[in-house]
């Protein structure tokens with residue numbers, strides 16, 4: 001259901017807001033989805049880098065802005081900087097007008113890229129940071145909704161940012177936007193009403209997606225709709241060495257056993273620090289191993305010289 | 310609010326023109342959406358054009374999809390149509406108040422927020438009834454399990470809404486000889502007890518899309534009228550009328 005539209009926002013083009021007169025120089029496109037296109041831009045006023053999202057539909061984009069605004073209101077009291085910078089309309093080359101908003105630019109890789117580059121040892125920490133992010137939303141009464149690998153950006157040292165607020169839904173309402181394979185309803189594991197458990201379910205599927213992408217896709221394609229279930233998903237967990245240590249937690253998230261995001265995050269944290277928890281599964285960092293080997297070698301050399309002399 | 314969703318894979322070939330039927334629905338305030346299910350692209354240019362025309366006349370949208378995309382498409386279309394219907398109603402109000410086109414885009418960004426908040430709220434809480442009209446001609450037979458799955462999936466999405474949400478299912482041509490369409494499932498909020506939506510279908514050669522749509526429009530009209538007179542005594546008028 002992609003609505004594509006031609007904007008002609010090439011590198012170097014200056015976008016001027018119709019109402020607030022903010023001026024932004026386009027650098028490149030960052031990404032594109034069902035609701036619009038996102039560009040990396042530089043604001044003329046302060047030369048700062050931002051992300052500018054142009055919407056295909058004014059009402060859909062405004063819903064997203066409304067969510068970002070009310071989150072900004074909640075964040076102001078907690079002291080975190082605002083994500084939403086500017087809201088305006090732009091005039092495209094052909095004279096048509098399009099609504100856009102400007103947000104903080106998240107300098108990061110998508111979750112799967114990040115883990116590929118930095119190594120799987122970062123997975124527990126990134127997961128924990130993501131659970132904290134989700135808990136922040138849950139505390140304010142929102143579910144993220146469309147949680148999936150593509151919507152999680154990771155910056156240095158595993159710091160996590162969520163992008164695409166088009167699925168964010170107040171608790172108790174029907175989830176606005178979701179992706180089938182991450183959807184609790186699709187797996188016959190509960191409703192499509194927004195609550196903390198909805199996001200935690202998607203989070204668990206995301207863990208499986210990160211480790212067993214192919215088998216998950218195969219399973220979704222081959223199972224009869226009525227046979228999709230958390231138990232089937234747990235089979236994938238049991239077959240994977242990295243996921244097996246998490247099976248208690250994942251089972252809990254897939255069957256709605258956590259009361260809220262905080263409880264789930266705390267349980268995840270206990271898992272991270274459990275003696276022989278994820279570390280036993282061969283997750284000793286490479287550099288530590290190397291240092292250990294180096295010092296063992298050094299010791300051997302020292303002893304050799306000591307004995308010789 | 311009433312919506313008709315037509316799921317088909319071919320051209321109509323008997324009876325009243327389905328485009329006329331869809332326009333009739335639209336004039337009664339019922340939006341008609343159309344999904345063409347094409348697994349091997351068997352739908353020709355003529356079929357494609359007809360599907361687009363029906364949707365345009367019915368004030369709705371049309372999509373061509375394969376069976377794997379059916380659930381997601383049906384769910385998204387229904388949701389978008391709710392928002393659009395409410396948006397149109399809100400625009401009408403704005404037009405009267407502001408004397409402009411009433412388009413959301415014309416408002417300054419800081420005013421848009423409040424209007425869209427109202428649209429979103431109504432979109433979640435308005436009563437909604439979706440009548441599904443399923444083409445059960447011979448070529449659709451292998452696709453009917455996907456259709457059934459999409460219907461169950463839609464029910465799940467409707468159940469998550471805050472507003473009262475129901476669906477009804479028809480297939481055409483009808484089961485008994487000479488019938489344009491058959492009601493398989495009257496308005497319901499739950500499909501749990503329903504083991505099979507289309508039990509023992511008789512596949513027939515004709516595709517009376519237009520006559521089937523007319524039947525379903527009648528069904529909705531009677532339902533709306535019945536409810537309205539009942540609601541007048543209940544004092545809950547207007548829940549299904551936008």
Ligand SMILES: Nc1ncnc2c1ncn2[C@@H]1O[C@H](COP(=O)(O)OP(=O)(O)OP(=O)(O)O)[C@@H](O)[C@H]1O
Nearest residue numbers: 030031032033034035036038051104105106163164
């Ligand atoms: N603030 C940001 N900083 C950096 N990159 C971003 C930012 N926001 C979005 N992106 C990039 O742009 C892509 C598309 O953005 P987004 O997901 O918001 O669009 P969408 O149209 O809502 O997509 P979807 O189809 O998933 O709903 C993202 O996947 C991400 O890579």
